[in-house]
Amino acid sequence: MAEQREGVETGKDFKHNLPGRHRAARVWQVAFQASTMIGIIALTALLYSIVNQSFGLVAIQNQVDPKALAVDGVPLEKLSKEQLVQILQENVSEGLFRRLESDQPFAERTREDVYGLVMERVVEPQVVRTWSLYDSLFKRAVILAEAPEAYPGAEIRFVSWIDPEFVTTPQSSDPEKAGVRTAILGSLWMIAITVLFAFPLGVGAAIYLEEYARDNFVNRLIRTNINNLAGVPSIIYGMLGLAILVRALEPLTSGKLLGVADPTTANGRTILSAGLTLGLLILPLIIINAQEAIRAVPSSLRQASYGLGATQWQTIWHHVLPNALPGILTGTILSISRAIGETAPLVVVGASTFITVDPAGPFSKFTTLPIQIYQWTSRPQDEFRNIAAAAIIVLLFMLLTLNASAVLLRNRYSRRLT
Amino acid sequence: MQEELAVIAKNTITGAAGGVTVGQADLRKRPRIKESLIQGFLFLCGALSILTTVGIVYELSKESLSFFTRQLWEDTNKALMVDIDAQMRSFKVSEGGAAIQVGDIIRIHDEVMQIIVIDGSTITVERGLQGTEILPHSAGVDLFASNRVSLIEFFTGIKWNPQIGQFGIWPLVTATLMTSIIAMTVALPLGLGVAVYLSEYASDRARGILKPILEILAGIPTVVYGYFALTFMTPLLRQIFGIETVDIYNTASAGIVIGILILPLVSSMSEDALSAVPRSLREAAYGLGATRLETAVRVVVPAALSGITAAFVVSISRAIGETMVVAIAAGAGPNFTFNPFKSAETMTGHIVRISGGDISYDSIDYNSIFAIGLALFFITLTLNIISQRVVRHFREVYE
Numbered sequence: 001m002a003e004q005r006e007g008v009e010t011g012k013d014f015k016h017n018l019p020g021r022h023r024a025a026r027v028w029q030v031a032f033q034a035s036t037m038i039g040i041i042a043l044t045a046l047l048y049s050i051v052n053q054s055f056g057l058v059a060i061q062n063q064v065d066p067k068a069l070a071v072d073g074v075p076l077e078k079l080s081k082e083q084l085v086q087i088l089q090e091n092v093s094e095g096l097f098r099r100l101e102s103d104q105p106f107a108e109r110t111r112e113d114v115y116g117l118v119m120e121r122v123v124e125p126q127v128v129r130t131w132s133l134y135d136s137l138f139k140r141a142v143i144l145a146e147a148p149e150a151y152p153g154a155e156i157r158f159v160s161w162i163d164p165e166f167v168t169t170p171q172s173s174d175p176e177k178a179g180v181r182t183a184i185l186g187s188l189w190m191i192a193i194t195v196l197f198a199f200p201l202g203v204g205a206a207i208y209l210e211e212y213a214r215d216n217f218v219n220r221l222i223r224t225n226i227n228n229l230a231g232v233p234s235i236i237y238g239m240l241g242l243a244i245l246v247r248a249l250e251p252l253t254s255g256k257l258l259g260v261a262d263p264t265t266a267n268g269r270t271i272l273s274a275g276l277t278l279g280l281l282i283l284p285l286i287i288i289n290a291q292e293a294i295r296a297v298p299s300s301l302r303q304a305s306y307g308l309g310a311t312q313w314q315t316i317w318h319h320v321l322p323n324a325l326p327g328i329l330t331g332t333i334l335s336i337s338r339a340i341g342e343t344a345p346l347v348v349v350g351a352s353t354f355i356t357v358d359p360a361g362p363f364s365k366f367t368t369l370p371i372q373i374y375q376w377t378s379r380p381q382d383e384f385r386n387i388a389a390a391a392i393i394v395l396l397f398m399l400l401t402l403n404a405s406a407v408l409l410r411n412r413y414s415r416r417l418t
Numbered sequence: 419m420q421e422e423l424a425v426i427a428k429n430t431i432t433g434a435a436g437g438v439t440v441g442q443a444d445l446r447k448r449p450r451i452k453e454s455l456i457q458g459f460l461f462l463c464g465a466l467s468i469l470t471t472v473g474i475v476y477e478l479s480k481e482s483l484s485f486f487t488r489q490l491w492e493d494t495n496k497a498l499m500v501d502i503d504a505q506m507r508s509f510k511v512s513e514g515g516a517a518i519q520v521g522d523i524i525r526i527h528d529e530v531m532q533i534i535v536i537d538g539s540t541i542t543v544e545r546g547l548q549g550t551e552i553l554p555h556s557a558g559v560d561l562f563a564s565n566r567v568s569l570i571e572f573f574t575g576i577k578w579n580p581q582i583g584q585f586g587i588w589p590l591v592t593a594t595l596m597t598s599i600i601a602m603t604v605a606l607p608l609g610l611g612v613a614v615y616l617s618e619y620a621s622d623r624a625r626g627i628l629k630p631i632l633e634i635l636a637g638i639p640t641v642v643y644g645y646f647a648l649t650f651m652t653p654l655l656r657q658i659f660g661i662e663t664v665d666i667y668n669t670a671s672a673g674i675v676i677g678i679l680i681l682p683l684v685s686s687m688s689e690d691a692l693s694a695v696p697r698s699l700r701e702a703a704y705g706l707g708a709t710r711l712e713t714a715v716r717v718v719v720p721a722a723l724s725g726i727t728a729a730f731v732v733s734i735s736r737a738i739g740e741t742m743v744v745a746i747a748a749g750a751g752p753n754f755t756f757n758p759f760k761s762a763e764t765m766t767g768h769i770v771r772i773s774g775g776d777i778s779y780d781s782i783d784y785n786s787i788f789a790i791g792l793a794l795f796f797i798t799l800t801l802n803i804i805s806q807r808v809v810r811h812f813r814e815v816y817e
Contacts, residue, residue, distance in 0.1 A: 025711035032619060035611030036628060039685075042678045043635050046642070049650035204463030212457055213464070222464045224806075225471050231732065231802035232795065233739025235766050236474060238773070239791045243477035247779060280470055287467070313453050341639025344741035344766070348773040370641045370742075377645045377746055385649060392642050399637065 050396075053389035054161050057136040059147050059154040063124035064091065076118070081111040084118050091122040127176055128154060130382045162390035170356045171372070175383035180391050182355050183372040186271065187340060187398075189359050190368055193275025194282065194339050199332055201279075202286030203321075206328075209287070210294040211316055230284040238348030241277030246349055255363035269350035272362040277349050278342055282335040289331020293324040326410045333406035337399050343370040369395045478795060481788030486569065488785065490583060491525055491562035494518060498526060498561065499539070503554040508535075508542040511561060523547065523564035526555050530564075572789070578752040578768075580786045589752035590790065593669055593762035597744055598737040600673025600758060601680060605733055608677075609684025610719075610726065616685070617692040618714040636682035644746030647675035652747060655759070663759050667749030670758035675747065676740050680733045687732065691725020692718055728805040735801035739794065741766040765790050 066076045071083055079087070085106050089097055100106075100117065119125070128151050131143055136158060147156050169179030205226075213219040246268035251257045253268040253276075297320050305315040321328075351371040359366060369391060376388035495515030502509045518524070522533050524543070530550045535542035546552040567585045575586015612632070616625055651671040656664045664670070695718050703713040719726070749761025750771050763771070769787045777784050 021709055021712070025709040028711045028715070029619060032611045032615035035608040036615050036620075038608055039612055039635065039678075039681055040628075040631055042681070043631060045650055046638070046646045046678075049646055050642070053649060201463045201466060204460045205467065208457075208460035208464045212460060219464075222467060226467045227806060228799060228802055229467055229470060231735060231798060232474070233736075233741065233766065233798055235739065235741045235769055236478075236791055236795050236798075239769070239788060240470070240474050240477060242773065243481065243788070244473055283470070284467065311450060311453055313456050337637060341641070343639065343641040344745070344770055347745075347770050350773070370639055373641050373645065374742065374746065377641075377648060388645060389649075392645060395639065395642070399639070403637070 050389050050392050052132045052134055053386050054393055055133045055136070056159070056161075056386070057131040057140070057143055057156055058127045058159050059129040059151045059156050060125045061128045061151055061154040063126070064122055065153060066123055069118075069122065076123075077115075081109075081114050084111070084114045087122060088114065088118055096121070125155075125176075127383050130386055161386045162393050166387070166390055167394060170358070171354060171367070172356065173354070175376075175381065175387050178387055180369060180372060180394055182358055183367050183369045183391070184394070184398075185358050186355075186366045187368040187370075189271045189362065189364075190275045190278065190366060191336060191340055193272060193362060194278045195332070195336060197276055197279035198283050198286055198335070202283050202332070203290050203328060205283075205287045206290030206294055207316060207321075210291055211312070211320065226284045226287050230288060234281055234342055235344040235348060237277055237281040238345030240280065241273055241345060241349040245273040245276055253363075260361075260363055267350075269352070269365055270363050271359055271366040274346055274349050274351065274366050274368070275362070277345050278339040281342065281345060282339050285335040285338065286332055289335065290324070290328045293327025293331060294320060296327060297323045330406050330410045333402060333409070337402045340368075340399060340402070341370055341395070343374050346371055347374070369398070474795065478788050478792040481785050482792045484780075485782070485785035485789045486567050486572075488566070488782065489523070490565045490567070490782070492516070492565045492583060494524070494561045494563045496561045498555055498557050498559045501554070501556045504545075504552045507545060508540055510540050513539050515561075516563065518561075518563060525562040525564065526559055527553065529553055529555070576754045580782045585786070587765075587790065587793065589754040590763060590765045590768050591793075592754060592756065593744075593748065593752070594738055594764040594766070596669045596756070596758055596762065597673040597676055597740075597748060597764055598734060600670060601676035601737040601740075602730075602734060604674055604677025605680045605684050605737075606730060609681050609729070609733070610688055612681070612685040613688035613692055613726075614714050614719070617689050618710065618718065632682040632685060635678070636686070640679065640740065640742040641746070643675050643679045644742040647671050647743050647747035651675050659759065665749070665759060665761045667747060667761035668759045669744075669748050669762050669764075672744045672746075672748040672764075673758065675743050676737050679740065679743065680736050683736060684729050684733045687729030688722070688726045691722040691729065694725065695721045724808050724811050728808040731801050731805035731808065735798045735805070738801075739766065739798050741770055745770040765794050769794075 069076050069087055071079060071087075076087075088100075092100075106114065129147070131139075135143065144156060147154060166179045167184065168181055169177065170182045171180075172178040205222075209219065209223060213222070245253050250268035253270055253273045255270070255272075301319050301323065302315055305319045306312075310318070346366075346368060352365040352367050353375060355365060355367050373388050373391045373395065376384040376391065379385075496518070497512045499510040499512055518533060518536065518541070520533055520536055524531050524533060528550055529545065529552060530547040531543040531545050532547055533541050533543050565583065571585050572587055574588070575584065576588045577584040577586050578589045612628075616628060620628065648671075651674055652664070652666060652668065655668070655671055656666075699717055699721055700713055703717040708716070744764045744767040748767055749763055750767070751761065751763055752768065753760060753762040755762055769790055772783050772787050
């Protein structure tokens, strides 16, 4: 400041200083642009690291070389069903063979099925090493040259960790076979409960605060409180869910009270508890968004409705809500996408670490997509990182679909209303 | 003339009332039960939020209280020297081990006693306290002394391991502070830079591209950021600073990624504050010959300072409460260190790790995470209230 004042006074110094000021302006403009660029770079790096792990070369080693299983020079792929059954009988334990027989007699199985069993139980291909997409593309030659020495007999193959099978198969302890089916279904069940719980209550609270509430102590308290709740860390909601829903309300959340509890897991760590916990978590967000949408409805509409003799509720139901609906829905969908990505409260509420059966209803134990990602990321083996990346792509795709549907829904509604 | 008007008015009102009833319309307020019921239900919806807060405070306090009042039995390394029957009140115990004092609560097997007199190695006790059964005990059985978690230890101790009786919260707090400080060092300058760029420099077209990108960043689930920290940021740091200096799990990587995570929050809140500054202020500055930078830095930013401060405070609160990134990338195991390249467990990370296992109710671990949760709740609540105060001040200036 002092410089400037001096400059103005003498005139000469002012002109002298001008290039300096312009230089500073340019430098800082670059700095501001750079910080924006860093944000973009961060996003790019994030997406890169996910894609980089979702595809790439793998080295697969077989327990038994398929060539060794060839009968009379006929390769394994071309053997008849009977020969395959014999190979199976020779190479697996008697107990396992009997179990497979009792699952479905070999006489009834197709050749492809038996071939699959031979591959799975006898040949047992295992991923011994994975490479990232970057390495697979740009250092392919080096990998192909070095891999045979490090992993003798291994087959080097390019795999995409995310494929239709990944989405439709259930969880497994074997990363090559693991899928996210149970996790996706768990997420959907949980979100359904969250929405059923939070949407009516949230919109109800917003209507009360915007249309009915007078400016008194209780209502001011509710308003401040909702703002504060929106800032509470999500993990605290998890602890609330653990203490109240899982523990205190166990008879209700485990389904014992309704006589539908799952006998193997009769505790409160169910989809219902998780859904309600997330419902409480997004309630403030839904309320705040719905309040804004209701506030945006012009008061002339309300006055016109009152002028025609409508009661307050008639006015709200027939005029305010339909007009505020696009805004309310958008806010709700954004809150839902927040809930779908939540992990911490669900870990605290007690998501199951390993489930292979589909959730049967609100009283089943649960796992969700983010929980699955968290668990796979925490494993030390590389293959789990790969499937974690694949699961992230599924999750991001779900969120993208949801947000796109929010935009579409809003556009459609607002067109009809205006 | 007036009479005529009155007749017309009367007819009109009767018409409006339905036109069926002939004569005077009933203009009294009718009780509307349905309306009142609906209003009552809507009020309950609003009141649920209060119930949530009450529930949070009540449960956290209740479990924290049982954390601070629960009896912990510590082996004194003293043993009973003689067989005692149900009547004996004085007996010899072995020397050495932890010191005992008159008034201490001790436990032999399942029986709780209180020491009344100590005479050398002979102690006199009151037996069968706290509803325990008086039983004979044989020589050689260990004595356990009762201990409680002291508030002083909780707030000053530098070791946290409830299983072996260490209850100092500082290792968790320092780790939280480190990740948050690193996150803020990343997010504050960058976020403010982005906000100034978007509100003062960027063309409409640039803004139309950049804002959705920031929104995408804001919409990505935190567990994905955790993955990013572990598989991208940590290897990067290890490449830059050397594998020996940087642990696989470290607070620096988690902190930087939390910084990226809250960057959109800082920038969008700050940008709102900057765009709320009236245009006249900028034009006045330009009129005085200020460059765009001078206008932005010396006029617009100071004018929006309270809004920017509020953004910063909210972001700090968000960084402290952030869980998944630290749970994945910062390490498992409390560690009292100020080295950002070493692994350390934050408050939230600890809660997640402890509750992730099959935790049994009423265990010391179960209670301890609620004590940590209570501390976390009050820290973030205080920060949020401060930011709301600041925002209110800011609104008073420009409305």
